[in-house]
Each structure stands twice: as structure tokens, then as C-alpha cells.
Amino acid sequence: MTSNLVEAQFIKEKSINAQIGYGLSAPYNSVDEVVDDGFFAQGELVLKVKSWIEFRPYAGFILTSSNGEDLNGNPTIEKAETKAFLLGGKVRVRAPIPWVAPYVEIGIGTSIGKFETFTAFDNIDKSGIIYHIPFSFGLELGKNNNVDLGFSYYFQPSIEQFAGAFAVGITFPLNNKK
Template structure:
């Protein structure tokens, strides 16, 4: 049985296609990042920053020349080498082996060639976390929340190279992870 035209139009307005993106999104891109990962406890006696690897992909949804929404998925792997930042032996550590998932909003200066930005959001870390200091003894696996914060520069004529510092604050395990990363943005088929 076919619905009358008026009912079909009302249905389509009420339940729009799931393949469509909101009309305020002007462009879509993919951003791929790779970098030098670090993790550190919120409090420690020795100055420690455990080292590792970071990689992340983001769907860039540009709403305006100065504002973007960025759902992301990535991972970070850090481990302790048993030394502090001064190369002295230590038992303190802050290790993370986690999958990162969430969303961020980026505010940027719409300047060609060099555009500074800052971003913040909310997300989840899924993996294994260990924070061992004079103040904390946490060994936890599973799902925790994190607060991403980043700042950096978008470089190039079309601002398609990203150079920045990314941090994920993980309050439930008393540590933060982060990276110095380089990213490249690839545009998808965008509306003209």
C-alpha cells in the first residue's frame, strides 16, 4: 500500500535520511595523525614521563572557517624505562595501553599558511592503565573517561598539515597521556 504524497512528505521531514549530514556542515575531511606519545602522573616525587607511540584518525566536520567538530578514534602505547627525566632510576611510572574514542570541537584562526587552533572535548579510553607513585598505586583495566585538550598550528596554503600537542586527561587513573603529533588532512567529496 502506497502512502499519500502528503503523508510521505510528513514522514520524510520527521525521519530524515541517515546518510545525510546536518546542513550546517560545509565540508568533510579525514585527518590522520602520528606522533611521539607520553604519559605522566598528576602527582609524583620523581619527575617522570613515560614514552611511547600515538596514532589517531579524525572525521573533520567543518561548520565554519573558524569552527570544526572532530569525532576521533586512536590509540596510545606508553611504557616505563625505569628512569626519571634526569636519567635517575625510579620505581614510579604512569603507563597506558589504550584505544581512544570520542569527540572534540576545534576553534581556529582562519589564516592561510599558519592557523593556530585549540580544541577540547570528551571521550573514553579503553585499555590498561598503571599509575605507581608515592601518592597513587593504580592498576586498572577497562573503560574510563578522558578529557581531550589540544593546541597547535595548521600549516600550508589549505591548512592541511597539522602540527600540535594533544593531551588526554584521565582523572580516574590519576594520569594524563599525550603526544607531539603531525597530521595530514585529506578532503572528502564536499559540497560546492
């Protein structure tokens, strides 16, 4: 009887969410319109508290690199490159609607890797650990809202850039007690 009382009673369901997507990074300040692109992948442990709120510890990575052009195809030396492992936690607030449920999430985390921001205003070349602020929005799709389509951003103030992704995810339920 005691072991049943010890379990966290406020967590209703547990799931794993796996995301993959088109990664991007851009400087905060830029003369040219610069967005560098690459690859993004992330896994999250989904801890559902209520039908409209979830805690989401996450781990992932993003790799972006410059192609030497701005958004208009003009040559530029400005860039915002990120090659980092992402680790942190978020809170997701969602509309508990079957088939199409909009959501927004925010949290705090750390980026571990190599970062380069070169613009007319900044010249930052840093390796190591920095903090980031994740912010995401999107839609959960399907009868059980197990497909995730969204935009994820990781604001990195210490290197004057943000990294992000347009990603698709699938949620797999873990053994949940009813």
C-alpha cells in the same frame, strides 16, 4: 527536492585527518619527574561548520611504557603507563588564516585498555573503560591548512594521569559538494 533538504546544512566540508606522533604519559602527582614515552596514532573525521569551528569525532591509540628512569636519568620505580584505544569527540576553534592557523580544541571521550599509575601518592592498576578529557593546541600549516602540528593531551582523572602526544597530521578532503 526533499533529499537535498534532509542533508545536514550546517556542515560545510568533510575531511579525514590522520595523525602519528611521539606518545607520552605522566602521573598527576609524582616525587620524581616521571614521563613515560611511546607511540600515538589517531584518525579524525573533520566536520567543518565555519572557517573557524570544526567538530572532530576521533579514534586512535596510545602505547607508553616506563624505562625505569626519571627525566634526569635517575632510577625510579614511579611510572604512568597507558596502553589504550581512544574514542570520543572534540570541538576545534581555529584562526582562519592561510599558511599558519593556530588552534585549540577540547572535548570528551573514553579510553579502553590497561592503565598503571605508581607513585609515592598513588598505586593504580586498572584495565577497562575510563573517561578522558581531550585538550589540544597547535598549528595548521600550508596554503589550505592541511598539515597539522600540535600537542594533544588526554586527562584521565580516574587513574591520576594524563596521556598525550606531539603529533603531525595530514588532512585529506572527502567529496565535498560546492
